[in-house]
Amino acid sequence: MVVMSDVTTKDRITAAATYLLTKHGAAGVSMRKVAAAVGITPMAIYQYFPDRETLLNAIADAAFVELVRRWESAERPSQADDLLREMLIDHVDFALEHPRLYDYMFTERRDQARKFPADFRARKSPTLNLVADAIIAGVDQELFRADTDIWETSLMFAALLHGLIQLHHGDRIGMPEQAFRALCLRLGERMINELRT
Numbered sequence: 001m002v003v004m005s006d007v008t009t010k011d012r013i014t015a016a017a018t019y020l021l022t023k024h025g026a027a028g029v030s031m032r033k034v035a036a037a038v039g040i041t042p043m044a045i046y047q048y049f050p051d052r053e054t055l056l057n058a059i060a061d062a063a064f065v066e067l068v069r070r071w072e073s074a075e076r077p078s079q080a081d082d083l084l085r086e087m088l089i090d091h092v093d094f095a096l097e098h099p100r101l102y103d104y105m106f107t108e109r110r111d112q113a114r115k116f117p118a119d120f121r122a123r124k125s126p127t128l129n130l131v132a133d134a135i136i137a138g139v140d141q142e143l144f145r146a147d148t149d150i151w152e153t154s155l156m157f158a159a160l161l162h163g164l165i166q167l168h169h170g171d172r173i174g175m176p177e178q179a180f181r182a183l184c185l186r187l188g189e190r191m192i193n194e195l196r197t
Helices: 009-024 031-038 052-073 080-097 099-106 126-140 150-169 177-195
Strands: none
Touching (some): 009 099, 080 099, 080 126, 080 150, 126 150, 150 177
């Protein structure tokens, strides 16, 4: 339980900005709006965050940590193909539940966004590391071909999902959420089958 005295001004700023980002997207987050929500002056925010971009990146970083924590705290299958299916479903569910936060985290232009190939191969992406580890497990379990390029294959999975989700968010895929989830799973299954030995 969080006691109000334990909540710092920085925590309140982050919570208000996260709410604005989740409801209105990155364009809806301004220092003035965050300050009004917290009950402080806009200049007071700069004691904690030097600029808007730093505040937004802090929100994205915290959301990535939370996604990984949620994933790692649940019991998961040990077989790599089952693991990839669960990741796919969890990822799509997150994107549908939090579309604006998802867009900012994964597809909008950000100065501090991790880039392929260097950042991914250096394991700087907490979410893509999970995909890569599942693919490595599939190779080790002899489910997937031994000549699989782990990082390019991980990127391929990410690109498929991000593309489908962006098309859905942009109303270019005209189907209800349940049918969209099923489409993502079918296409993901095709990719998994291409990796098999």
